[in-house]
Amino acid sequence: MYLKNLKLINFRNYNQLELEFHPKVNVFVGDNAQGKTNIVEAIYLTSMAKSFRTSKDRELIKFDKEQAYVSVSAKKRYTDVEVALKLTANQKKQMKVNKVSITKNSEILNNIYVVIFSPEDLKLIKEGPSERRKFMDNEISQMKPSYYHNLSQYQKVLLQRNHLLKKIYRDEKYKDTLDIWNEKLIELGSKIMMERSKFITRISPLSRLIHRKITENKENLEVKYASNVPFDDDIEVLKSTFRKKLEESLSVEIKRGTTTVGPHKDDIGVFVNKIDIRSFGSQGQQRTSALSLKLAEIELVKAETSEYPILLLDDVMSELDINRQKFLIKSLRDVQLFITTTEIHCLDELNVESEYIFKVHEATVTNKKY
Ligand SMILES: Nc1ncnc2c1ncn2[C@@H]1O[C@H](COP(=O)(O)OP(=O)(O)O)[C@@H](O)[C@H]1O
Ligand SMILES: [Mg+2]
Structure with missing residues (x-):
């Protein structure tokens, strides 16, 4: 499966963000603390109904705002699926799958499949x-x-x-x-x-x-x-x-x-x-x-x-030596990748389409297409 797009409103440091993705490789480059992991976190949220960094939904809402909104649409083998979440301070989050409200976190789980790999996971x-x-x-x-x-x-x-x-x-x-x-x-x-x-x-x-x-x-x-x-x-x-x-x-x-x-x-x-x-x-x-x-x-x-999950590689490439990087990339031909990195040069092996190299700077995302 792969994600077609992502929309954010008042999520973490973003005001508003809309991105279209490549079915294979998407790269987010930028200095630290600009908003790269926040994007990965939003994607993860649509899959697992929770963050991998915090158990408090409140932290995901932009400082001084009351509500945040995250949605993705994805192409699956037989169907398309759209998952949307609305987070409100001090309230239960609202979730929708294909525009239909769901109440239990568990109901969101088998829509978007993700595997995340971050420096933390290297310590597993x-x-x-x-x-x-x-x-x-x-x-x-x-x-x-x-x-x-x-x-x-x-x-x-x-x-x-x-x-x-x-x-x-x-x-x-x-x-x-x-x-x-x-x-x-x-x-x-x-x-x-x-x-x-x-x-x-x-x-x-x-x-x-x-x-x-x-x-x-x-x-x-x-x-x-x-x-x-x-x-x-x-x-x-x-x-x-x-x-x-x-x-x-x-x-x-x-x-x-x-x-x-x-x-x-x-x-x-x-x-x-x-x-x-x-x-x-x-x-x-x-x-x-x-x-x-x-x-x-x-x-x-x-x-x-029967679906390949999408893979979120958060800041992990530079942690691997060149052989392991090569192995990783070679073995992931069938998987949609979201890679965050501070240094693009470690991705030479990837042949990323330049339009899908997103530059992230102070919660603004730019790429060649726009
Ligand atoms: N709820 C929030 N509201 C506004 N800004 C936030 C919020 N949570 C985190 N941030 C900001 O997001 C930035 C970190 O984003 P992150 O995606 O983790 O950075 P990186 O690009 O290093 O991965 C920091 O500047 C932090 O202050
Ligand atoms: Mg990060």
Whole structure:
């Protein structure tokens, strides 16, 4: 799929912006703090109904304004789709898909497919487990909106349960109501674990293949689902293991006032030639593996949805050495790219049509066409 255009009103530092895109490569060049990432962020918002930089919609609205508006239209294999969002300070955002209002964030998810790659993502392997959980969650949500729904329910249940644990610590009588919350946690948590396991099973061979190519057969990448509750393909077995683990840790949980068991403690194990590179990998290995995973994600979205996602490369080209840059560009022929960079020269390999090199300066975007 590809985006045909983008419209912004009062989004971040933009007053008003309308852009037409090339189906393949679009480049945004400019100094720091001019508004390049803001454009990428707006595109991401139309895909995921949230930003990758903040959880507060308020921050996306231009300072001193009350409302912001973002819309894109995209060409998909069989249909076209238009997604529009209106953000209002201190109110729920309004969203429309093909001019029809939708109410749940999850309903927006399988319209525009994006994969984003930023310097932060290069740290995916080096960072703590929460980054890797986020990676799973975002990717699965796009392909399966019901996952997103379960996940947000799970997070609510988790909060409630933690709250209850604190109450039980003060007064045992509240123990009676714990079972209800346990069952909700187990029900939702097990569904989440099943999906995560499926995701890792599918992305694992794809990323291994890509990693082999990048490293010229020198490295064998393995990613494994490291679930906090010992995993089982049979959801009933998984549920009963989960239940048992909760029982075992109850006294600790009451003392600490927090739930210590469940998918909110999951991780992904990442191994190169059998070595756990989360702790023992070189920086180069960690970064290359992150790149392999991201590229695998593109193939997975394609396999699951029959659409190639669009790829947002935010400030990432200059972070890669020339070989990895070349590999990246070569392997992305079928994907619409949005690249932000401070230096255009690192894109020599790309043969970008000059009309689609957008110069970004103080929230003004210019290109040759205009
Ligand atoms: N809500 C907002 N209203 C107005 N300006 C904003 C808002 N949020 C961020 N900015 C401005 O946007 C600029 C950063 O834009 P960004 O796209 O991140 O820059 P870059 O070109 O480096 O990617 C900064 O100048 C910042 O002050
Ligand atoms: Mg930026």
